[in-house]
Amino acid sequence: METIEIGLLGLGVVGSGAVRTLEENREAIERKVGARVRIKRIAVRDTKKPRMVDVDPALLTDDVGAVLDDPGIRIVCELIGGVHPAREYVLRAIENGKSVVSANKELIAKDGHEPMHRASEQGVDFMFEGSVGGGIPIIQAMKSALAGNRITEVKGIVNGTTNYILSRMTEEGAELADVLRDAQASGYAEADPTNDVEGYDAQYKIAILSSIAFTSRVDTTKVYTEGITRVTAHDIEHAREMGYVIKLLAIGKSAGEDAIQVRVHPALVREGQPLASTLGPFNAILLRGHAVGDVLFYGQGAGMMPTGSAVVGDIMDVCRNILHGSTGRIACTCFQNKRLLPIETVVTRYYIRMYVSDRPGSIAAIAGVFGRHNVSIASVRANAPGSVDAHDTAEAIWVTHNVLEADIRSALAELQTIPEVRSVENWLRVEE
Numbered sequence: 001m002e003t004i005e006i007g008l009l010g011l012g013v014v015g016s017g018a019v020r021t022l023e024e025n026r027e028a029i030e031r032k033v034g035a036r037v038r039i040k041r042i043a044v045r046d047t048k049k050p051r052m053v054d055v056d057p058a059l060l061t062d063d064v065g066a067v068l069d070d071p072g073i074r075i076v077c078e079l080i081g082g083v084h085p086a087r088e089y090v091l092r093a094i095e096n097g098k099s100v101v102s103a104n105k106e107l108i109a110k111d112g113h114e115p116m117h118r119a120s121e122q123g124v125d126f127m128f129e130g131s132v133g134g135g136i137p138i139i140q141a142m143k144s145a146l147a148g149n150r151i152t153e154v155k156g157i158v159n160g161t162t163n164y165i166l167s168r169m170t171e172e173g174a175e176l177a178d179v180l181r182d183a184q185a186s187g188y189a190e191a192d193p194t195n196d197v198e199g200y201d202a203q204y205k206i207a208i209l210s211s212i213a214f215t216s217r218v219d220t221t222k223v224y225t226e227g228i229t230r231v232t233a234h235d236i237e238h239a240r241e242m243g244y245v246i247k248l249l250a251i252g253k254s255a256g257e258d259a260i261q262v263r264v265h266p267a268l269v270r271e272g273q274p275l276a277s278t279l280g281p282f283n284a285i286l287l288r289g290h291a292v293g294d295v296l297f298y299g300q301g302a303g304m305m306p307t308g309s310a311v312v313g314d315i316m317d318v319c320r321n322i323l324h325g326s327t328g329r330i331a332c333t334c335f336q337n338k339r340l341l342p343i344e345t346v347v348t349r350y351y352i353r354m355y356v357s358d359r360p361g362s363i364a365a366i367a368g369v370f371g372r373h374n375v376s377i378a379s380v381r382a383n384a385p386g387s388v389d390a391h392d393t394a395e396a397i398w399v400t401h402n403v404l405e406a407d408i409r410s411a412l413a414e415l416q417t418i419p420e421v422r423s424v425e426n427w428l429r430v431e432e
């Protein structure tokens, strides 16, 4: 049996999961591939640091060149994350004729074009299943089993940290800051949670998914991104009373032949829907293809073993391609450059919570402003004055029919200026 040697860059959570998966299921993996799969070197910053897996210390090196420039290594797994120096390492590996497996969502979302094209020129593979949805095999599915479809929509919950936080806020009626503090203490959230909480992690992932789904480049700077910091326990409670839960959604939609909408924001989702039932750190991605219809992917979107599973799946695919002389078989599929529509062009329903003056005619005056801005109201609930401190103030919850986001924005801008509105407390999109 032939031996295929691989090199790792990084031995953190994902690298350790890949090593452990390879070790734990070695015999079956090698029989499925038809070759011995051996880790030859692992480049790490600090060779002395304690590791999550047992590896032969002789494999560890702090010289990336020992991986990138070793002619015996056919596959380089880039598992260090971030754009630099990962990008330079990936390009160097490809220039040296090696296939690359990466789980680096930021690099692929922001700058995946170049490594993919270099890989095509070199006739090697560049695979990145671990970059989105942890162990959920969504990328290979879109590139292979579902490749015949014209995909019109890909949306879901792709960030486990925020889903865990929102799930706990919903269960406990707690505020974000309290749940976040606790989640950090128990290791569910990073010490610096910005990337997750502000929606950037989900932005990278939906940019990758949309680029594959819609065969187009997606410029991450044009992806509308709103995190969960504006979601309060109070909004979650109002949503619940109306039969909704609040989720951080990542949404990509086709908008005609040459345009797409790609966005990340919290949204009200109807209870009982698959995305509403995705709890804790789990991810779920719903995809709509013209031939297949709706397909739902659900599973662990992060973590050592699920992401390690995705990386090992890619390694095995590359091994098979090497053995059959067919690396570079699946090239970059972004052969279009579709327009990313601005958020103002979205048409959806909205939930709006405001404090209003509790006097005759207030609701009518506010409804008049909505009407003048083409905002059609589906329901309004004005709570008893006792629900707020000031005796002449009531809380009003509005839910609209489908309206243009530009119209909601202009309506809200005017509403902030009329005396009947004390304050617009929050507004969120409703994803039906």
Ligand code: HSE
Pocket: 158, 159, 160, 161, 162, 196, 201, 301, 302, 303
């Ligand atoms: N930070 C990510 C999440 C996991 O919370 O889902 C890594 O992609």
